[in-house]
Amino acid sequence: MSSRESRGSVGIVEPKQISISEPLRLSCGHTLDNYQLVYETYGELNSDASNAILVCHALSGNHHAAGYHTENPDERPGWWDSCIGPGKPIDTERFFVVVPNNIGGCHGSTGPNQVNPATGRVWGPDFPPLRFRDWVHSQRQLADQLGIHCWAAIIGGSLGGMQAMRWSLEYPERVRHCLVIASAMNLTPQNIAFNEMARKAILSDPDYCDGWYQEKGTRPRAGLALARMIGHVTYLSQNQLDERFGRELREGTFERGNSLPVQFEVESYLNYKGGQFAEDFDANTYLLITRMLDVFDLAREYNHSPAEAFARAKCKFLVMSFSTDWRFSPDRSREIVKALVQAGRDVTYTEVETDRGHDGFLADIPRYQRDLAAYLNRVAQETSDAN
Amino acid sequence: MRIDLDLVEQWVPQGARVLDLACGDGRLMRQLMDQRDVHGYGLELDADSISGCIERGVNVIERELVRDLDEFADNSFDVVIMTQAIQVMKYPDVILEEMLRVGKQCIVTFPNFGNVRARLHLSLRGRMPVTKKLPYEWYNTPNIHFCTVADFDQLCRDKGYEVLNRVHLSEQLFNRQFGQLWPNLFAETAMYCLTKAAP
16 A cells, blocks of 8 residues: 555545436436436545536546555556546645546446336446437536536546536536547547447447347457457557567467467457456447447537637636547647637647557656646646635 | 846737747746736747746647648737747748738747847858857757848838837847947847738
8 A cells, every 4th residue: 555655646445326316318318317426536625615626537437537446456546547646637635536437337327237227127228329418417417416516627538528528518607627638529530430340349249139238148248359459559659559569479480380370469469458348348338438429529519610619618728639649639639729719718738749649648648747737736726716 | 037028018908819929938928917917828839838838827839830820810819929939930921921910910029130249250250150149050050040120121011011119129238229220230139019001
């Protein structure tokens, strides 16, 4: 434990669960009469509830963003432990950080792998399709339950950034700063294509069983692993793959007179990552969320004008991108910045030089951390000035 | 505080919408926000300078200045500022034109290469001038487009820019005394406020 604490860890955390009985009318027309949200919090909410930060997770993320669940020294910390903790950019000594697992997710919140109270059967493929605003509305209900009227900041990377932007339009009075990292206002056709390949991988797995695998006591592991491999490789940059794996062989040899099969290091890595993900993630959730991503279009209801959309927002924005991110490239972030400028919003934009690709938003990159910390330091100062 | 920054402040109206090109660490924008209640953005490319802006709470947009300012609409700012950076631009004339497209006015400051010291350096020593203000060798200087006060005046005439205000600055007493009489010879820094003349 002591080594964990010295790194500025929040230490051992316990997930919380809340049952929300305020009906949630979804964009698709379906209503969830009540639903569960699993979430974690770090730090303390101050007396006027002005220091709360909502962290929105990305596709493979969940509520466990920082710290550890057990004393096991081999346990890996939460997915954004590099940024959340005492003295870290999202400083838990100053902020009260809330990280929910979104509905439709697969780590405890109401989603396809949970039982549908109406039927007594797992939701499976019958879980209603969601839109980002449904997540935002459920997060708003959570904020109400926690007594948070206005978030000091909402922060998200990748699809988390899409949630943060949607928040700024759905509840402009309830967020002071919106931090959009490695994100975009909609997906490119190339992105949709990658998502479709991932979905096809899952649907092609015989163990998918039309989505009822859970009832059949099986899992579409191979399909889900392949889906993740397709996704994962797009989150990395070519340089990073070159440096990390090169053309090194994991198995076999290039020598002549040898017919043994070869396996490259990069193959081994991707297979490992895919397999690990297939154990931990739910295929129906993967299908559901990738489809949400495809459909998301921030400005659709605003005459397809991003500037008109952001004219609704009242908060200040920090937009960040990563130089080698080709899945959500810096160009896509610059589109957000352009729309914000046209809408007259306060915005800061930085493009972090790195070879970490899209996954840069999860990485411990000095400049990224420094700028994030500096920005949030201003946010914290506003919070304490107001007190 | 650089001497030209205080003067820039005097030329910026209260509550103006301001764009500061090559804004550095955001000092000027912060000063203008505090003293003139302006709203706006700084554009900057250097990572450390950008961090300085963020620390100061200045809206900074990481961006290279090459030819266009295409994310900014016509006349969307009251004042567009560029201090001591026009000589670094690859296309100074094009950037100036863009500044006057997005801004109703622009304020530009630049080092006067016609200053007597630069002239003496070149004419007597036969070497490209290296001064305290311009401490680079010819091969490593970021300043690739030097001009003199007279050159800049000529550009304004050629482009039909109206000079609303102009000041010539010098830190050395001698230069200060003669700078107003013969700016092209004695000004160290020139500061112009321009607008596009009505067609």
